[in-house]
Amino acid sequence: MQSHITFNRPYLIGTEFDRMQDAVGGLVIAEGGTFTTRCERCLERIMGAPHVLLTSSCTHALEMSALLLDLKPGDEVVMPTFTFVSTANAYALRGARPVFADIRPDTMNLDEGLLSDRLSPRTRAIVVVHYAGVSCEMDEIGRIAEDAGVTLIEDNAHGLLGAYRGKQLGTFGAMSTQSFHETKNLTCGKGGALVLNDSEVFERARNIRNKGTNRDQFFGGQVDKYTWVDLGSSYMPPDILSAFLLCQLEGRVHIQQKRRKVWERYRLELSDWACSEGVQQPTVPDYVEQAYHMFYLLLPTAADRTRFIAHLSAHGIQAVFHYVPLHLSPMGERFGANLGDCPIAEDVSARLVRLPFFTGMSEGEQAFILKTIQQFSCG
Numbered sequence: 001m002q003s004h005i006t007f008n009r010p011y012l013i014g015t016e017f018d019r020m021q022d023a024v025g026g027l028v029i030a031e032g033g034t035f036t037t038r039c040e041r042c043l044e045r046i047m048g049a050p051h052v053l054l055t056s057s058c059t060h061a062l063e064m065s066a067l068l069l070d071l072k073p074g075d076e077v078v079m080p081t082f083t084f085v086s087t088a089n090a091y092a093l094r095g096a097r098p099v100f101a102d103i104r105p106d107t108m109n110l111d112e113g114l115l116s117d118r119l120s121p122r123t124r125a126i127v128v129v130h131y132a133g134v135s136c137e138m139d140e141i142g143r144i145a146e147d148a149g150v151t152l153i154e155d156n157a158h159g160l161l162g163a164y165r166g167k168q169l170g171t172f173g174a175m176s177t178q179s180f181h182e183t184k185n186l187t188c189g190k191g192g193a194l195v196l197n198d199s200e201v202f203e204r205a206r207n208i209r210n211k212g213t214n215r216d217q218f219f220g221g222q223v224d225k226y227t228w229v230d231l232g233s234s235y236m237p238p239d240i241l242s243a244f245l246l247c248q249l250e251g252r253v254h255i256q257q258k259r260r261k262v263w264e265r266y267r268l269e270l271s272d273w274a275c276s277e278g279v280q281q282p283t284v285p286d287y288v289e290q291a292y293h294m295f296y297l298l299l300p301t302a303a304d305r306t307r308f309i310a311h312l313s314a315h316g317i318q319a320v321f322h323y324v325p326l327h328l329s330p331m332g333e334r335f336g337a338n339l340g341d342c343p344i345a346e347d348v349s350a351r352l353v354r355l356p357f358f359t360g361m362s363e364g365e366q367a368f369i370l371k372t373i374q375q376f377s378c379g
C-alpha cells in the first residue's frame, strides 16, 4: 500500500484552539456562552434567516423539529428513502410513520413528480434533503407542500451555503437543520443548528432546546423563575465547541473555494474516463449553486462498484458506498415499506460510490486518486 487516503479528513482554519482557550478563559464552556450566540448571529447573516439555534447535532435539530410539529401516533412524514437515518428517526421517535419517497436518477434528490402520490390525509410534513449539496426542485416541492397544507422541512446537512435560484438552501422550509459533524463542510467535531424561518415558534424552540424549561427567558429577565414548560431535551451545544465552529464559519469562503477546486478537478479530469466507461458523474442543474459537499460516481453495475472500491482500496484509497435506502432497512420494513417501493433508489444505491473528498486534499493526493481511477475498467 503506497499511501492511505481516507474518504474524509477534518480541516482546520488554524485559530480553533486559541478560540477554545478563550472560551475556557471566559469560564463558560457549557451552555449559554457568547460563542454560541456569535455563531447563531453569523449563520442568520449568511443564510438570511430570521432565527438560528445552535444544537448539539443535526440529529438533535431534527428531533426538535419533530417536537415543534406536535406529532401524534399515526401522523405521517414524507421523506426521501435515500437519506441518513436521523431524518427518519426524529419523527419515528414521536410516534409518526416515516413514508419513503423515491429519488430522481440525475440529482439523487426526492423526485417531486412522485411526491403527491405519497401524501395522505395523515401527512403532517415533507422533509427534503439536498443530496450532496445540490438543491431539490424547491419551487415545485414548495407548491405541493402548500397545496397540501403540510409543513416543509429541509434536512440541510449537505446544503449549507448552496442556493436554489439565488435563495440560500435552508431558508425554504418552515424549519431547516444543519450539521457540523466532522464529515460536513464546516465542522466543530459534532454540532448542528435548527434554522427557524417562522418566528412564531422561536420561544418554544428555545425551551425545547433547554430541557423543556423557560430558562432562556429567565436569563433574559422575561420571567422571574424558570420551570418545566414543554417537552424538551438537552439539545444545547457546549460553548467550547461553538468557539471552534465560529472559526470555521468565518473561514467559510476559504473552505468552499478549496472544496470547489477539488470538486471541479474531479469532474474535469474524470470526464473522458467516465464517458468511455459508462460512468455517470454528478448532475448540477444550472439554476442551482451547489454546496460542494461530496463527489460521487455511479458505476454501470453493482459488481463494477465492488471491484472499483477494492481497486482503490488496494492502492490505499478509501472510497465508500452511500446510504442503504431506508425503505429497505429492517426499521423501514417495520414501517410497512417493501422492496420495489423506490426502484430508482434501489438501483442507484447499489452503484453509487463516494470518492475521498475533503477541504485539505493536496494536489498530489488528488493526482494519485485520479491516476488510480483511470487505471480501472468497468465490465
Ligand SMILES: *Cc1c(COP(=O)(O)O)cnc(C)c1O
Residues within 6 Å of the ligand: 057, 058, 059, 060, 083, 084, 086, 087, 129, 155, 157, 158, 178, 179, 180, 181, 190, 191, 192
Ligand atoms: C450528517 C447527516 C445528518 C446527521 O448529522 P449529525 O450532526 O451527525 O447528527 C442528518 N442528515 C443528513 C442528510 C446527514 O448527512
